[in-house]
Amino acid sequence: MTSPPPKPGRAAALLPALLSLAAFVALWEALAALLAEPGTLPGPLRVLDVLGDEAASGRLAHATGVTLLRVVAAFVVAMAIGVALGLLLGRSGATDRWLNPWLVILVNLPALVVTVLCYIWIGLNELAAITAVVLNKVPLVTVMVREGARALRPDLDDMAQAFRMRPADRLRHVILPQLAPYIAGAARAGLSLIWKSW
Amino acid sequence: MEIDIRSKEFAGKPVLGPIRLTLAPGERLAILGPSGIGKTTFLRIAAGLDRDFAGTVAAQGPTSVVFQEPTLLAWRTALQNVTLPTGVTESRARALLGDVGLAGKETLFPRQLSLGQQRRLALARAFAPEPQTLLMDEPFASLDAETAGRMLDLTETLLDRAGASLVFVTHDPGEAARLKARSLTLGGTPATMH
Numbered sequence: 496m497t498s499p500p501p502k503p504g505r506a507a508a509l510l511p512a513l514l515s516l517a518a519f520v521a522l523w524e525a526l527a528a529l530l531a532e533p534g535t536l537p538g539p540l541r542v543l544d545v546l547g548d549e550a551a552s553g554r555l556a557h558a559t560g561v562t563l564l565r566v567v568a569a570f571v572v573a574m575a576i577g578v579a580l581g582l583l584l585g586r587s588g589a590t591d592r593w594l595n596p597w598l599v600i601l602v603n604l605p606a607l608v609v610t611v612l613c614y615i616w617i618g619l620n621e622l623a624a625i626t627a628v629v630l631n632k633v634p635l636v637t638v639m640v641r642e643g644a645r646a647l648r649p650d651l652d653d654m655a656q657a658f659r660m661r662p663a664d665r666l667r668h669v670i671l672p673q674l675a676p677y678i679a680g681a682a683r684a685g686l687s688l689i690w691k692s693w
Numbered sequence: 694m695e696i697d698i699r700s701k702e703f704a705g706k707p708v709l710g711p712i713r714l715t716l717a718p719g720e721r722l723a724i725l726g727p728s729g730i731g732k733t734t735f736l737r738i739a740a741g742l743d744r745d746f747a748g749t750v751a752a753q754g755p756t757s758v759v760f761q762e763p764t765l766l767a768w769r770t771a772l773q774n775v776t777l778p779t780g781v782t783e784s785r786a787r788a789l790l791g792d793v794g795l796a797g798k799e800t801l802f803p804r805q806l807s808l809g810q811q812r813r814l815a816l817a818r819a820f821a822p823e824p825q826t827l828l829m830d831e832p833f834a835s836l837d838a839e840t841a842g843r844m845l846d847l848t849e850t851l852l853d854r855a856g857a858s859l860v861f862v863t864h865d866p867g868e869a870a871r872l873k874a875r876s877l878t879l880g881g882t883p884a885t886m887h
Contacts, residue, residue: 539887551783584695650760650762650764650768651764652757653742653761653764654758654764654778655778656741657740657741657742657756657757658757658758658778658779658818658822660777660778661780664777666772667768668766668769668777668778671706672766672768672769
């Protein structure tokens, strides 16, 4: 019998990550010094300098706040639509056969194309930005939740039907707990996608 | 309860019917027959879970089902596994858990219960909505003899008290005798009752 390797402590587990980050910053600084063209590749110290100025003027906090609001809005809307659509497509074969081709197109549409189109159609405003991100994220959430909806246990469906559970109770106590891992996965993947969109 | 199945087909192949059955209040009926003959299909039709057949099922009052497997919500407690599907109050659910010997286990999750305890939980759930008719699909099949015996006694006690009628599927004539149930055998192609 082999015993698992001893688990490193919390601090020891963090050490490789910190060293790796330090190495990244050092590499960045070295490349910037080698190139010696701050307009093309500013070094980390120079970036930190600008960041400090922006923070002092209050512009950084404002911009971060606006971005966060967009992220939250786009995340909430995209998750709500994606979960509802995924559940519908996973449960109804007929709907899936009709809408799956749309989904294939949307999943493969470059995010940049959607974003540019939204700005052209809606204008250079918040609504366009949020709509673009929602459109980019919904297909991903839909596909992941559809996977979960297809894996829902038929025996529990029978049980809920036999005891005539109300639809809202079924959703909350029978269906959503089974979908939870898929929704969490979609949320994680979706959040990083949204965050990188701005 | 009146069950009138003219025919039931799977992919164009007739598997059941014609079957006519009338169940008087309090009557107990065991459906025997070999595996794969259509016993579970018959029970699903009686439970209203399969509506894709020619014929009618008319039930007076609520019907409850005990499935082959406990079919519990793994993410809810024993108590919630009774209250949530059936809508009964917590105090009634507690009383039922006591009846099936699960007093003190209200806050445990299904995986923390033995298979025998999970089956008794499913039985408590089935009796919660005060059914007029109880439908059971091989409920004692995967249990060892001693546990199956205790489950049979418990089912008998609860049935007597509730005054509910029973339709249960089994391949063991001994179980039918023990529950004082009239036995019918499902056989033939398509299967009919004898």
